[in-house]
Amino acid sequence: xxxxxxxxxxxxxxxxxxxxxxxxxxxxxxxxxxxxxxxxxxxxxxxxxxxxxxxxxxxxxxxxxxxxxxxxxxxxxxxxxxxxxxxxxxxxxxxxxxxxxxxxxxxxxxxxxxxxxxxxxxxxxxxxxxxxxxxxxxxxxxxxxxxxxxxxxxxxxxxxxxxxxxxxxxxxxxxxxxxxxxxxxxxxxxxxxxxxxxxxxxxxxxxxxxxxxxxxxxxxxxxxxxxxxxxxxxxxxxxxxxxxxxxxxxxxxxxxxxxxxxxxxxxxxxxxxxxxxxxxxxxxxxxxxxxxxxxxxxxxxxxxxxxxxxxxxxxxxxxxxxxxxxxxxxxxxxxxxxxxxxxxx
Amino acid sequence: xxxxxxxxxxxxxxxxxxxxxxxxxxxxxxxxxxxxxxxxxxxxxxxxxxxxxxxxxxxxxxxxxxxxxxxxxxxxxxxxxxxxxxxxxxxxxxxxxxxxxxxxxxxxxxxxxxxxxxxxxxxxxxxxxxxxxxxxxxxxxxxxxxxxxxxxxxxxxxxxxxxxxxxxxxxxxxxxxxxxxxxxxxxxxxxxxxxxxxxxxxxxxxxxxxxxxxxxxxxxxxxxxxxxxxxxxxxxxxxxxxxxxxxxxxxxxxxxxxxxxxxxxxxxxxxxxxxxxxxxxxxxxxxxxxxxxxxxxxxxxxxxxxxxxxxxxxxxxxxxxxxxxxxxxxxxxxxx
Numbered sequence: 001x002x003x004x005x006x007x008x009x010x011x012x013x014x015x016x017x018x019x020x021x022x023x024x025x026x027x028x029x030x031x032x033x034x035x036x037x038x039x040x041x042x043x044x045x046x047x048x049x050x051x052x053x054x055x056x057x058x059x060x061x062x063x064x065x066x067x068x069x070x071x072x073x074x075x076x077x078x079x080x081x082x083x084x085x086x087x088x089x090x091x092x093x094x095x096x097x098x099x100x101x102x103x104x105x106x107x108x109x110x111x112x113x114x115x116x117x118x119x120x121x122x123x124x125x126x127x128x129x130x131x132x133x134x135x136x137x138x139x140x141x142x143x144x145x146x147x148x149x150x151x152x153x154x155x156x157x158x159x160x161x162x163x164x165x166x167x168x169x170x171x172x173x174x175x176x177x178x179x180x181x182x183x184x185x186x187x188x189x190x191x192x193x194x195x196x197x198x199x200x201x202x203x204x205x206x207x208x209x210x211x212x213x214x215x216x217x218x219x220x221x222x223x224x225x226x227x228x229x230x231x232x233x234x235x236x237x238x239x240x241x242x243x244x245x246x247x248x249x250x251x252x253x254x255x256x257x258x259x260x261x262x263x264x265x266x267x268x269x270x271x272x273x274x275x276x277x278x279x280x281x282x283x284x285x286x287x288x289x290x291x292x293x294x295x296x297x298x299x300x301x302x303x304x305x306x307x308x309x310x311x312x313x314x315x316x317x318x319x320x321x322x323x324x325x326x327x328x329x330x331x332x333x334x335x336x337x338x339x340x341x342x343x344x345x
Numbered sequence: 346x347x348x349x350x351x352x353x354x355x356x357x358x359x360x361x362x363x364x365x366x367x368x369x370x371x372x373x374x375x376x377x378x379x380x381x382x383x384x385x386x387x388x389x390x391x392x393x394x395x396x397x398x399x400x401x402x403x404x405x406x407x408x409x410x411x412x413x414x415x416x417x418x419x420x421x422x423x424x425x426x427x428x429x430x431x432x433x434x435x436x437x438x439x440x441x442x443x444x445x446x447x448x449x450x451x452x453x454x455x456x457x458x459x460x461x462x463x464x465x466x467x468x469x470x471x472x473x474x475x476x477x478x479x480x481x482x483x484x485x486x487x488x489x490x491x492x493x494x495x496x497x498x499x500x501x502x503x504x505x506x507x508x509x510x511x512x513x514x515x516x517x518x519x520x521x522x523x524x525x526x527x528x529x530x531x532x533x534x535x536x537x538x539x540x541x542x543x544x545x546x547x548x549x550x551x552x553x554x555x556x557x558x559x560x561x562x563x564x565x566x567x568x569x570x571x572x573x574x575x576x577x578x579x580x581x582x583x584x585x586x587x588x589x590x591x592x593x594x595x596x597x598x599x600x601x602x603x604x605x606x607x608x609x610x611x612x613x614x615x616x617x618x619x620x621x622x623x624x625x626x627x628x629x630x631x632x633x634x635x636x637x638x639x640x641x642x643x644x645x646x647x648x649x650x651x652x653x654x655x656x657x658x659x660x661x662x663x664x665x666x667x668x669x670x671x672x673x674x675x676x677x678x679x680x681x
Binding site: 072074076078103104105106107108114116119120121122123124125126133134138169170171182185186268 | 468576577578579581582583584585586588589592596597600601674675676679
């Protein structure tokens with residue numbers, strides 16, 4: 001079992017085990033489209049501790065997937081560029097590392113599960129090959145060893161008859177099983193952080209619950225940090241510890257899951273919560289947030305949410321709201337955060 | 346898979362039957378309209394005595410009355426011809442009375458050698474250039490590769506061959522012989538014409554030159570299908586797995602973009618068969634292309650039919666190989 005032992009410093013020089021697991025500070029991403037610079041992420045701040053689950057929630061185009069790809073270092077570039085900020089893993093800024101170190105960080109330290117497993121797996125290679133590839137490239141295992149490890153992983157994520165399915169191709173698996181294969185692949189090298197980008201969106205409801213349970217179980221077993229990216233607050237309600245709500249490339253509110261549901265301090269979060277169908281509002285018309293998310297190429301002045309906000313005043317269209325604390329471990333980006341928090345608005 | 350292959354082989358046989366009949370019919374028409382090739386037996390200028398002509402016609406199977414009726418498909422001689430071919434008798438030439446089977450044994454290997462080198466050149470160069478261009482999409486390298494291949498493809502292949510034979514071959518041969526000596530590989534490889542004593546060496550350069558036909562098409566095909574895969578979700582997954590760029594290209598992009606490329610190679614291969622006539626003519630290679638061309642000029646009915654049938658067989662086989670390669674490349678394709 002010697003090859004299972006891994007020293008974190010081998011793949012991440014300068015590591016400080018007392019620093020937080022992952023700290024993202026003022027991360028900025030821009031896309032260059034036909035010579036124009038379009039901001040996709042405008043200063044994202046969040047941190048993640050070992051064994052905790054952070055949910056990043058937002059509408060399509062809010063920048064949540066781009067944030068995760070920037071953290072992972074797999075942003076398509078061109079057109080995407082990281083223009084500022086820091087991503088610290090165990091206190092080491094991974095944006096400043098050279099290509100080889102960054103490559104080693106991916107999958108050794110941060111694993112990633114994508115939304116649509118059918119297109120995210122290569123259709124021409126067997127799942128055993130695609131999982132085993134990680135051991136062969138990063139650990140120098142032999143073909144035979146890699147295959148054996150792939151079988152163990154498939155078994156771990158609950159694929160029945162795993163031994164005989166190593167040689168099967170992605171199209172021979174059902175949607176839920178394919179997502180399990182993706183998870184097995186992300187877990188292969190025992191990363192400390194797992195980023196799941198809409199892991200259940202392409203699945204039907206019963207399978208969604210199974211996959212969420214699997215992710216949660218494995219996270220607890222290995223005390224990994226889990227970042228869950230989703231547009232569905234309902235999905236994260238019983239798995240997440242903390243929530244960051246994103247809108248137009250900014251984090252609007254960050255707090256524990258309990259606080260966000262009970263005492264939101266941002267009008268946007270409040271509007272999102274009202275848009276969730278609930279048993280006690282059965283028969284009533286569901287509330288919607290009127291309007292559309294802004295075009296990142298022409299953001300409104302002041303607070304980016306003000307044209308759609310029910311609490312907006314004149315000040316909101318002129319002045320950008322500060323990123324302020326309303327309580328301990330509870331921050332919000334709104335001029336009226338305190339009032340919203342106290343439910344006075 | 347086995348059933349699929351058998352079905353495709355039967356389809357191929359049907360194709361060959363149709364090709365054979367069309368060739369036979371064209372040749373019958375040519376005899377009916379242009380006149381009797383048996384006269385060639387007597388040198389072509391004199392009018393032979395009718396009795397001798399009849400004897401020669403009988404010898405070459407031209408005595409059937411259908412050859413005097415323009416438009417008659419001559420089915421009886423067609424069936425006789427098929428029976429002779431089936432029993433292994435490919436007939437003889439009118440000029441010199443040589444066995445066609447023996448001629449094929451000389452010509453086919455030469456054309457095959459030419460095609461091995463040209464196909465290898467085409468596939469290797471197009472794959473490398475296409476991959477290179479795709480990796481640097483929109484940049485200087487991309488534009489240079491696309492421009493250069495179009496330039497190479499725009500120059501007719503016979504012009505390149507003539508330029509090579511008359512301008513480059515002799516100085517290159519002299520230069521190589523000064524350094525390595527006349528009897529070495531390097532001393533022979535640049536030879537301006539085919540040398541039957543060195544059938545492999547002297548065919549490399551013409552093979553490479555023929556291989557540039559279709560280079561632009563195939564390079565663009567490789568580039569386009571790789572670009573499609575480079576933007577795909579599974580390449581993003583491969584990046585997230587921390588794989589080196591080289592491995593992503595070789596393992597996750599090249600194989601996925603091979604299907605259009607394999608189709609393209611098969612197509613260009615069949616197309617290049619006609620190009621062999623020029624190449625073999627200019628480089629004096631006794632191959633199938635030159636043989637068929639001369640056979641048409643001399644009204645060698647039988648030789649033309651056999652020669653063109655052989656090329657049809659090659660096209661049918663190449664198409665079958667392309668289809669089987671699909672299944673080998675993509676596990677989602679199964680022929681059951």
